[in-house]
Amino acid sequence: MGGFMENESTVKLISLDTIPVQEVEWLVYPFIPCGKITIIQGDPGEGKTTFILQLIARLTTGRPAWDGMSPMTPGNVIYQTAEDGLSDTIKPRLLAAGAACDKVLMIDDSDRALTLEDDRLEQAIVQTHARLVVLDPIQGYIGAGVDMHRANEIRPLMHRIGVLAEKHHCAIVLIGHMNKNSGEKSSYRGLGSIDFQAAARSVLVVGRIKDDPTLRVVCPTKSSLAPEGKAIAFRLDPEQGFQWAGEYDISAEDLLSGNSRGHKLREAQNFLQEVLAEGALPQTEIEAAAEQKGIKPKTLRNARYELGVTSHKVGKRWLWELPQE
CATH class of the missing domain: 1.10.10 (Arc Repressor Mutant, subunit A)
Structure with a gap:
């Protein structure tokens, strides 16, 4: 191997010459890559769940994520929620979004709480051939004995989820509430340990425009696999319901801090x-x-x-x- 002599103490090495080049496949370009971890974060009540449920509805029916996008290949979704009721909140919102609810599945964890270490997660992906897995919010699936702020505890969990996503070529989306340190950068207002952000290939922030209470913006704050995309906006209008509002010119830092909002x-x-x-x-x-x-x-x-x-x-x-x- 490259002129190196091998003996009993030789370290096992991998030559990049043996590694095939693969193009990144996208669930939603350039926001959500297949086979990788994406984090969607924001303050409570800002529209994170609304955004992901709209994408789920479009994925299950093969529609474009929003205007101007290509139609998505229909597929199954595993959606785990630790906060909202299924019958009175999640299903009505999916139906309103036009989802094919037979393609939206959930692991029954009524007898034993689901965590990131749980083998049922991989078993469910294999069983359903899910193209998308959503954990909403991620704080509900860390496990009682894990400290979210300790890198040595979070890093192996995120590595495990990353391997799972790549192995089965499904997009894994972790939704999380941000902390209250409003003076800090978005990357340090995230889910606890910075290792959450480090393991994700894409990080999106969802927030509302201060001067327009019906408008929410999804803004990329990390994009490791593609040029950073433009922020995309949607409206939650009391009369007309959900509507995509197109691209919006604002940075993640301005969206979170309130500077230049609107x-x-x-x-x-x-x-x-x-x-x-x-x-x-x-x-x-x-x-x-x-x-x-x-x-x-x-x-x-x-x-x-x-x-x-x-x-x-x-x-x-x-x-x-x-x-x-």
């Missing part, structure tokens, strides 16, 4: 109010002017939604107009 959106709103102050204008002219000011189309669309700007056709042109008071 700043780009406010800029776009001010722009629309200014250009439409004298009356209706053609949509094409507004979009061209917005582009010159560096306002992205998705941000302009969100601003239009917030302001209630109406659209009507005159001849061959669509005109935008501020709502009449």
Whole structure:
């Protein structure tokens, strides 16, 4: 091997020349890779479970994760929740999202609590050929004797889960609540030991926009296998329910700290109010002017939604107009 002499004390080595090159397969590019660990974290009540249930619904029915994405290959999902009721919370939300509930399965742990060390996790993946496994929240599956803040206790658990994901080529998503150290970086507000973050190939933060209570944003804060993707937003509207709102221009640190929350959106709103102050204008002219000011189309669309700007056709042109008071 490369000119090395072997004897009884030779260390077993692996030559990279013998390792095949494999492309990364994605459940949702570039957010959730197959065969790897993804962490989705955020403060309680910010929409983490809503986000993952929407993805589960689309995976079980082979729909795109959101507008502009390719359809997903339908597959089974193992979804474990330690917080929400199945009959009064999880199933109604999955049905509302259009999920194929026969493809959403759960390990019955009523007699014995499920943990990351439990062999039933691998047995269930083999039995169901699950493409996605979700533990929500991860704090509920650590095990009573494990300290989340001790690296020597968390590292072997995360290694085991990582091997499990790679062995069966399924995406494993761990959902977790963040700690309250609001002045710290997102990577240090996570699940306890930094080894959680270290083992994950992708980490996403979910948070709400302070100035827009219906809007939530999913923002990548770690992306080891692809260029970091744009943040994606969704609305939880009391009347219209769940709606994807497209890309959103904000960093994970700003999302968590409150800095610049809604700043780009406010800029776009001010722009629309200014250009439409004298009356209706053609949509094409507004979009061209917005582009010159560096306002992205998705941000302009969100601003239009917030302001209630109406659209009507005159001849061959669509005109935008501020709502009449």
